[in-house]
Amino acid sequence: MQLISAPAWLPFGLLGLSIASTGLAVMHSERPAFLRHLWLVLLGLATCAGMAAGVLRPIALASIAALLAFAWLATRHGKTAVRAVFTILTLVLALALAMHAVPGYDNPLLLKDVRLSAHSAPYTLYANFDKGVVGLVLLVLFCRRASSWRDFAVASKSQAPVLAGLLCGVLSIGWAIGFVHPDFKLSPFLPLFAVINLLFVCVAEEAFFRGVIQEQLARYSDAMAVVVSGLLFGAAHLGGGWQFGALASLAGLGYAVLYSRTKRIEIPIAAHFVLNLVHFVAFTYPRAG
Numbered sequence: 281m282q283l284i285s286a287p288a289w290l291p292f293g294l295l296g297l298s299i300a301s302t303g304l305a306v307m308h309s310e311r312p313a314f315l316r317h318l319w320l321v322l323l324g325l326a327t328c329a330g331m332a333a334g335v336l337r338p339i340a341l342a343s344i345a346a347l348l349a350f351a352w353l354a355t356r357h358g359k360t361a362v363r364a365v366f367t368i369l370t371l372v373l374a375l376a377l378a379m380h381a382v383p384g385y386d387n388p389l390l391l392k393d394v395r396l397s398a399h400s401a402p403y404t405l406y407a408n409f410d411k412g413v414v415g416l417v418l419l420v421l422f423c424r425r426a427s428s429w430r431d432f433a434v435a436s437k438s439q440a441p442v443l444a445g446l447l448c449g450v451l452s453i454g455w456a457i458g459f460v461h462p463d464f465k466l467s468p469f470l471p472l473f474a475v476i477n478l479l480f481v482c483v484a485e486e487a488f489f490r491g492v493i494q495e496q497l498a499r500y501s502d503a504m505a506v507v508v509s510g511l512l513f514g515a516a517h518l519g520g521g522w523q524f525g526a527l528a529s530l531a532g533l534g535y536a537v538l539y540s541r542t543k544r545i546e547i548p549i550a551a552h553f554v555l556n557l558v559h560f561v562a563f564t565y566p567r568a569g
Contacts, residue, residue: 288388291330295412296479298322302419319420323413335409340384344413347373351421367496374418374488377410385410390476396467396560401569405473408480415484423491423545435542436550442541443551446534447558450527459523460563473560482552489513489532490539490548498540506536524567531555 298319327344330336350373354366376382387409393402419425426432454460467473489509497505513536514529535548559565 288333288335291326291333291335291409292407292412294322294326294329295409295416296475298326299412299416299419299479299483302416303425319416323416330409335386335388337384337386343373343377343382343384347377347413347417351417355421367492371492374414377414378484378488380408380410382410390472391469394469395569396469396565397463397465399461399463399569400564401567403566405476407476411484412480415480415487418487418491419483419545422495423487424495424543426544426546432544432546435544435547439538439542439547442534442538443554446531446551447555450531450534450555451559451563453530454527454563457523459527459567460559461568462562463564464562466561470560474557477556478553482549482556485513486535486545486549486552490535491545494536494539502540506533506540510536
């Protein structure tokens with residue numbers, strides 16, 4: 281395990297809190313303005329802490345500011361044509377940040393070539409500030425969200441059979457093609473994986489593919505939006521090989537169906553996280569060695 285200093289953890293803790301606080305930012309909420317904008321305060325503190333810890337360099341501030349500006353104009357400007365232009369700019373910059381193609385971010389290495397079990401391939405894990413910022417900004421400014429915990433619970437319960445089918449289908453096919461094998465374990469890295477995966481992976485990917493791409497395409501055809509966002513999600517994972525890309529496409533279609541049925545971004549985020557968590561605990565992770 282690659283240890284990082286306590287100051288280097290601080291920006292990620294603050295960014296994680298910012299993402300977690302976005303439930304207070306629902307625009308129609310009657311909560312005080314400070315609570316609705318707490319995410320932005322925490323993002324500012326995370327950025328300052330990142331600069332002090334050496335996780336961020338000054339050039340990174342420009343990309344964060346640009347993403348905020350593009351996303352705000354894409355969702356708040358009065359003219360449709362202007363909104364379309366800034367939506368495209370937001371997607372391009374968000375994709376570049378998520379792919380770590382924008383300079384200024386020194387994301388710390390947490391795990392390097394760790395074998396979680398005897399039959400697993402080596403696993404490497406980074407804490408990615410750039411991808412976390414993408415998830416935060418898209419979640420707040422683009423995504424349709426549950427209005428309350430009760431709303432989320434009701435939607436989750438209604439989609440439980442779909443989630444169960446998705447879990448069984450993806451993992452069973454993964455086993456059938458030899459990508460994974462059953463391998464129950466309670467790794468000491470489980471808490472680290474869970475926090476990083478939920479806040480810095482699942483939120484960002486679902487906000488991008490479902491909250492922005494699927495939501496925009498659904499204006500023309502809901503079926504097309506489901507298929508395109510699901511397949512694009514799979515294409516984004518082809519770097520892990522055709523098996524990974526195919527399984528990600530199947531999972532992405534499932535997440536897209538859940539979003540289409542509920543119009544609450546928390547549902548596909550939860551499904552994505554649960555699938556990843558079950559994979560981590562009950563099967564060879566990240567794949568069979």
